[in-house]
Each structure stands twice: as C-alpha cells, then as structure tokens.
Amino acid sequence: MLALGKLLELTLAGREPAEKTQLTVDGVRMRWLAEGALEVRPPEARDNGMDVLLSAGIHGNETAPIELLDRLLHDIARGDVKPRARILFLFGNPAAMRTGARFVEEDLNRLFNGRHENSSGPEALRACELEHLAETFFSQPDRTRLHYDLHTAIRGSKIEQFALYPYKEGRAHSREELARLRAAGMEAVLLQNKPSIVFSAYTYDRLGVEAFTLELGKARPFGQNAGVNVTRLERRLEQIIEGTEPPLADESLEGLQLFSVAREVIKHSDAFILHLPADVENFSELPKGYLLAQDTPQTRWVIEEEGARIIFPNPKVKNGLRAGMIIEPVSSMAFA
Numbered sequence: 001m002l003a004l005g006k007l008l009e010l011t012l013a014g015r016e017p018a019e020k021t022q023l024t025v026d027g028v029r030m031r032w033l034a035e036g037a038l039e040v041r042p043p044e045a046r047d048n049g050m051d052v053l054l055s056a057g058i059h060g061n062e063t064a065p066i067e068l069l070d071r072l073l074h075d076i077a078r079g080d081v082k083p084r085a086r087i088l089f090l091f092g093n094p095a096a097m098r099t100g101a102r103f104v105e106e107d108l109n110r111l112f113n114g115r116h117e118n119s120s121g122p123e124a125l126r127a128c129e130l131e132h133l134a135e136t137f138f139s140q141p142d143r144t145r146l147h148y149d150l151h152t153a154i155r156g157s158k159i160e161q162f163a164l165y166p167y168k169e170g171r172a173h174s175r176e177e178l179a180r181l182r183a184a185g186m187e188a189v190l191l192q193n194k195p196s197i198v199f200s201a202y203t204y205d206r207l208g209v210e211a212f213t214l215e216l217g218k219a220r221p222f223g224q225n226a227g228v229n230v231t232r233l234e235r236r237l238e239q240i241i242e243g244t245e246p247p248l249a250d251e252s253l254e255g256l257q258l259f260s261v262a263r264e265v266i267k268h269s270d271a272f273i274l275h276l277p278a279d280v281e282n283f284s285e286l287p288k289g290y291l292l293a294q295d296t297p298q299t300r301w302v303i304e305e306e307g308a309r310i311i312f313p314n315p316k317v318k319n320g321l322r323a324g325m326i327i328e329p330v331s332s333m334a335f336a
C-alpha cells in the first residue's frame with residue numbers, strides 16, 4: 001500500500017511523509033497537506049464534480065470514526081475504492097489523539113467561526129489551520145460540497161447514531177441531505193436553529209457546504225470499537241466517494257426522527273449544578289416542571305417543553321460553554 005495511505009500511522013507518530021504526493025495504480029493522486037491532512041484527487045476524466053471533507057479526531061479520544069477514515073484511506077491507497085469525488089481527509093486534533101484525550105488545553109470544537117482568534121493555545125492554532133485547509137479545499141467553483149465531521153459521544157444514548165445539522169439564517173435544511181443521512185444509518189437529526197462555533201457550523205456557514213456533525217456511538221480507546229456499528233455509514237461513504245450512490249430523491253425519511261434545539265444550557269459559573277445522574281443517556285426524556293440545572297445568580301433551567309429530552313449533558317465544561325441541550329421533537333411533515 002502507498003505510504004500516504006498510512007496517514008493515521010504518520011499522524012500518531014508525529015511524522016511527515018518523505019514523499020508528499022503519490023499516485024495509486026488507478027491514477028488517483030494523494031497529497032499530504034499538513035499534519036493529519038490529506039487530499040485525494042481522482043483523475044480528471046473520472047472526476048464527478050463532488051468535493052467531500054471527512055473529518056474525525058476533532059476530539060482525540062473519539063477513535064471509532066478515526067478508525068473508519070483509516071480503513072477508507074487504506075482502501076483508496078490499495079485501489080480497492082476508486083474515487084470519483086475529490087476528498088479531504090482530516091484528523092482534527094493529532095496531539096490529543098496521541099494521548100487519547102478529548103483535548104489538550106481547550107475543546108477544539110468550540111474554536112471555529114473566528115473563536116480561535118481570542119485564544120493562543122495549540123487548539124486555537126489548529127482550529128485556524130483546519131479552517132484554512134477546509135477553505136482552500138472548497139474554493140473550487142461549481143462543485144457539490146459535503147462535510148461529515150465524525151464523532152462519538154461521552155455517554156451512552158437512547159438513540160445511538162444521529163446527526164446535528166447546522167443553522168444559517170435564510171438557508172433551508174435540505175430534505176435530500178436528510179435522506180442521505182438516513183441511508184447512512186442515522187436514526188435522528190437535530191436541526192440547529194442558531195449559529196454555532198463547531199467545525200461543521202464553520203463549513204456550513206462560511207463555505208456554503210452541506211455539513212453535519214455525526215455522532216456514531218460511545219467514545220472508546222483505539223481497538224475497542226466493536227460495539228460501534230458504522231457499517232451503513234461506511235458503505236454509504238464508499239458510494240458517495242465512488243459516485244455510485246442511488247438517487248437521493250428516491251430515498252425515504254422513514255425511521256428518521258427529527259428534533260430541534262429548544263434551549264442550550266450554558267454554564268455561567270462554578271456554582272452551576274446539573275440535576276441529572278452521572279450516567280444519564282443522551283435523549284433521556286425530561287418531564288415538564290423538572291428542575292434541570294441551576295447557576296448563580298438565580299438562574300434556573302426548568303423544563304417547560306412538551307416531549308423535552310437532554311443531549312450532551314456535561315457540568316464539567318468551562319464557564320461560558322454549553323453544558324447540555326434541551327431538545328424537542330419536530331414533525332417530519334415539514335420535509336414531506
């Protein structure tokens with residue numbers, strides 16, 4: 001296999017490849033761009049006009065998606081997968097991946113859309129670099145643009161695999177993309193209703209990409225991901241890359257649950273208390289009237305929404321950051 005197919009090995013070892021560009025037997029060009037960043041380009045005659053950014057390891061301890069991208073890249077380097085799309089593979093936070101930690105100094109996925117400018121640690125520099133890599137990759141005109149930022153969650157979940165769909169004022173969420181997510185095995189989509197500072201929100205908002213954060217299961221160390229079933233996503237990614245995907249208009253949304261964000265719970269101070277058990281699962285239901293969290297001075301989050309659920313509860317985040325999201329169901333009729 002071509003040495004550049006071993007991007008994960010290079011990244012974990014903190015090494016640069018001796019040769020920065022290599023060609024597969026099928027004439028697919030692989031180009032190492034920076035640490036954890038590799039561009040794959042089909043021969044011009046085979047290029048189908050699609051640009052796909054696949055990122056993982058934005059949180060260093062979320063290894064199942066990293067292993068998935070590693071397998072895809074091996075298959076391309078061996079010539080077993082023959083891309084018709086241009087692809088940018090990104091391993092987001094190599095330093096955190098090397099230590100198996102979510103981050104080194106601060107959460108990389110809270111530093112996009114300009115937030116990195118207020119900070120100077122390793123993650124701020126990396127967020128800036130990732131923005132530039134994505135911007136350059138998506139700078140070619142008149143191409144179809146897709147970004148899947150792959151994650152696993154800190155806790156278990158009542159709905160195992162789901163996507164978060166960023167928001168931009170005046171831009172509609174796409175039914176075809178929802179159908180593609182369903183076909184890729186996602187069981188739910190959370191439709192955001194305000195701008196955000198995560199990586200997928202940057203590519204969606206600033207670069208006009210159809211972009212999503214995908215949650216694939218529970219975070220575990222390398223080699224311990226047998227419980228995270230990414231088969232449907234992996235097959236779909238191969239189809240997207242090879243340009244063999246069935247027409248999206250024919251795909252149904254059946255089985256896809258839709259939610260929207262009712263409220264974000266922001267931790268303001270060290271006095272923040274979250275009234276949930278430590279092992280609560282994502283998508284757990286919250287009854288009306290329930291005191292979910294409190295903070296000073298006199299800030300209380302009491303559940304008012306019908307059918308409310310919690311995702312990503314985390315009282316340990318830094319002050320000023322999201323400590324959970326209260327979400328509510330949305331009818332899929334809007335996309336009928």
Ligand SMILES: O=C(O)CCC(=O)N[C@@H](CCC(=O)O)C(=O)O
Nearest residue numbers: 109151153154155164198213312
């Ligand atoms: O399990 C958790 O609490 C966090 C899992 C995770 O990393 N989720 C992403 C979601 C990004 C988004 O809002 O699109 C994150 O929190 O960065």
Ligand SMILES: [Zn+2]
Nearest residue numbers: 059062151152
């Ligand atoms: Zn994550």
